[in-house]
Amino acid sequence: MLNRIMKAQRLMDAACLRLGRSINVMEVCGTHTVSIFRNGIRPTLPQGLNLLSGPGCPVCVTDQGFIDLVLELAARGDCIIATYGDMVRVPGKSGSLETNHKADVRVVLSTDDALRLADLHPDKTVVFIAVGFETTTPATAVAVADAARRRLKNFCVLSGHKLVIPAMQTLLAEKNNQIDAFLCPGHVSVIIGSNAYLPIVEQFGRPCVVAGFEPMQVIEGIAEICRQLAQGTAEVVSIYEGVVRPEGNIKARQLMDKFFEPYDGCWRGLGKISGGTLRLKNQYARFDAMQRFGIEEIPAEEPRGCRCGEVLCGLASPVDCSMFESKCTPDTPVGPCMVSSEGACAAWYKYGRRRRRNG
Amino acid sequence: MCLAVPARIVELEDDRAVVDAMGNRWKCRTTLTPDVRLGDIVLIHAGFAIAAIPEDEARKTWQLIAEFDAVQKEHEKGSEID
Numbered sequence: 001m002l003n004r005i006m007k008a009q010r011l012m013d014a015a016c017l018r019l020g021r022s023i024n025v026m027e028v029c030g031t032h033t034v035s036i037f038r039n040g041i042r043p044t045l046p047q048g049l050n051l052l053s054g055p056g057c058p059v060c061v062t063d064q065g066f067i068d069l070v071l072e073l074a075a076r077g078d079c080i081i082a083t084y085g086d087m088v089r090v091p092g093k094s095g096s097l098e099t100n101h102k103a104d105v106r107v108v109l110s111t112d113d114a115l116r117l118a119d120l121h122p123d124k125t126v127v128f129i130a131v132g133f134e135t136t137t138p139a140t141a142v143a144v145a146d147a148a149r150r151r152l153k154n155f156c157v158l159s160g161h162k163l164v165i166p167a168m169q170t171l172l173a174e175k176n177n178q179i180d181a182f183l184c185p186g187h188v189s190v191i192i193g194s195n196a197y198l199p200i201v202e203q204f205g206r207p208c209v210v211a212g213f214e215p216m217q218v219i220e221g222i223a224e225i226c227r228q229l230a231q232g233t234a235e236v237v238s239i240y241e242g243v244v245r246p247e248g249n250i251k252a253r254q255l256m257d258k259f260f261e262p263y264d265g266c267w268r269g270l271g272k273i274s275g276g277t278l279r280l281k282n283q284y285a286r287f288d289a290m291q292r293f294g295i296e297e298i299p300a301e302e303p304r305g306c307r308c309g310e311v312l313c314g315l316a317s318p319v320d321c322s323m324f325e326s327k328c329t330p331d332t333p334v335g336p337c338m339v340s341s342e343g344a345c346a347a348w349y350k351y352g353r354r355r356r357r358n359g
Numbered sequence: 360m361c362l363a364v365p366a367r368i369v370e371l372e373d374d375r376a377v378v379d380a381m382g383n384r385w386k387c388r389t390t391l392t393p394d395v396r397l398g399d400i401v402l403i404h405a406g407f408a409i410a411a412i413p414e415d416e417a418r419k420t421w422q423l424i425a426e427f428d429a430v431q432k433e434h435e436k437g438s439e440i441d
Contacts, residue, residue: 031362038427084405110406112388132405135363139407142390187363190402190410212416213362214423242413243402249409252391 004216008223012046015226022048024178025225026171026314028164029185030057030342031213037351039215045222052178052314053344055167055270056185058132058160059086060312060336060343063266064300066160067092072295073127073158074103080121081105082114083129084136090339093300111143118147118155127289130159134191137161137278138252141259144280144287158289159279163262164188165196166276171313172204179314181207181225183218186240191256193248194238201234210238259284266299268336269309308335311344318345318352325349363404364424365417371397378403381421 015023027033033053036042042051055061071092074081081097085107088097097105104124108114111128118126130140140157147155164185171177184197189210197208207228211221220239228235238244256278265277280288290296302309305323310316318324318337328334330346337343341350366378366387374390378401389395392408400417401408 110387112406135404135409138391138409139405142388142407187402187404187409190363212420214419242416243410249391251393252409255391 001216005219008219009046011223011230012049012226015230016046016048018230022050023226023229024050024052024180024314025183025222026052026054026179026181027183028054028056028168029183029188030060030340031187032056032183032185032211032218033344033347034342035213035215035218037347039218041215041218044219049222049226051183051222053311053347054171054182054314055267055312056133056164057337057340057342057344058136058162059090059340060308061162061167061267061270062087062090062131062160062336063268063297064092064302064336065266065297066158067096068094068300069290069295069297070097070129070158071095071100071103073289073293074100074105076293077102078124079104080117080124080126081129082108082117082126084108084131086340086342087129087131089333090336091303091333111139115143115146115152115155118152122154125154125156125292128155128157130157130161133162133164133185133188134252134256135185135187137260138191138249138255141255144259144284145255147287148284156287156289156292157280159260159277160265161260161278162265162267163276163278164192165199166262166273167267167270168197168200169203170270170273170276172200172206174313177314179206180229181209181234183221183225184208184210186210186212186217186244189238189240189244189248191249191252193246193253194236194244195246196248197236201236205234207234208236210236210240210244212240212243266297267312268302269312271299303334306335308337308345311337318348321345363402363409365400365412365420366403367400367417368395368397368408371395376408378408381424 114128209221209224211217260278262275285291307321333339337345366380369379370377389408
């Protein structure tokens with residue numbers, strides 16, 4: 001293992017020397033962000049090699065307007081809100097699901113749990129809050145397929161599912177972006193396949209390296225990026241062999257295509273992204289909460305002083321925000337990057353504090 | 360959120376499975392991985408198997424989870440003393 005670390009170190013040093021400027025690698029996945037902190041990887045990198053936390057935490061990129069919609073549905077009285085636990089504490093305009101005591105909110109671990117709730121409560125409509133990237137979307141597709149087959153009338157989905165590639169393209173299309181390469185998410189790539197990153201490499205000439213979440217994977221992923229940058233090449237490489245295939249999970253991709261279609265939805269901090277959000281196709285509109293209740297998402301302004309938007313684009317670090325650690329903490333989160341344990345601000349708060357205090 | 364955990368399929372009927380990871384057992388669906396068999400190791404995310412993976416890959420993750428657990432317990436012990 002030491003040999004592998006030394007080899008990685010040499011590749012990183014060589015790239016820094018060769019380029020003679022700082023190198024910015026964006027990790028696009030909240031799980032990578034957490035792994036990098038937990039394993040203390042950041043301080044081991046050569047000076048000038050920076051890791052930016054990108055828009056890879058689905059809770060963080062969910063627009064406040066979407067949260068407001070969830071709260072609106074929760075306030076109706078005839079709905080049960082079924083959601084993954086991550087969404088419960090995200091603040092909207094008027095509190096969160098957690099502080100809204102009248103709302104009937106159930107935390108579920110899978111879409112099957114949400115369908116079971118619909119069976120148990122025929123007098124209520126169960127609205128499943130469908131957030132997450134491509135890892136999570138196929139499960140929602142299966143739930144809609146089950147609901148359609150069983151002709152369930154009291155189940156629907158509020159879809160805020162996001163696609164990772166359009167977000168990466170949006171970041172790179174921004175003239176001031178500082179991103180040299182992407183460390184691509186391991187488990188999203190299990191579904192979409194490593195070939196999904198080819199357009200990024202072809203269009204923008206940035207290396208895309210898929211890695212798992214163990215420390216060696218992260219270190220070797222960054223080293224592979226450095227190898228490419230030093231040689232002036234840009235390729236898609238997966239070092240998560242045996243897990244990520246070039247074509248991904250075809251069955252899961254087919255299910256996503258069958259039930260969902262992309263549209264220009266709002267992302268927190270990034271605004272409208274062309275084809276970046278998924279909604280149910282027209283033939284499944286009866287399972288679409290927006291259609292069923294005649295509601296639509298109105299993009300919301302970010303809370304005053306909150307810099308989550310810039311953090312998500314890699315333009316600011318959590319510590320650059322004046323509210324970080326003072327007004328905004330995991331117990332009293334102002335922005336979404338502090339709410340989710342995978343958010344950049346929460347990770348900096350949890351793992352970065354001791355180091356700052358000592359150094 | 361997009362983190363999947365490796366587990367071994369210990370019961371399987373149609374697309375309904377029971378999986379085991381480090382002695383913890385729970386139910387999941389194999390709808391997205393129709394070719395898996397009893398005994399295979401799969402990555403589980405939000406109640407669904409999303410890929411079959413090699414055993415050595417799973418072992419690395421299980422070992423890491425055990426290490427995190429140990430560190431976390433140590434950390435909690437430390438905070439109590441503080």
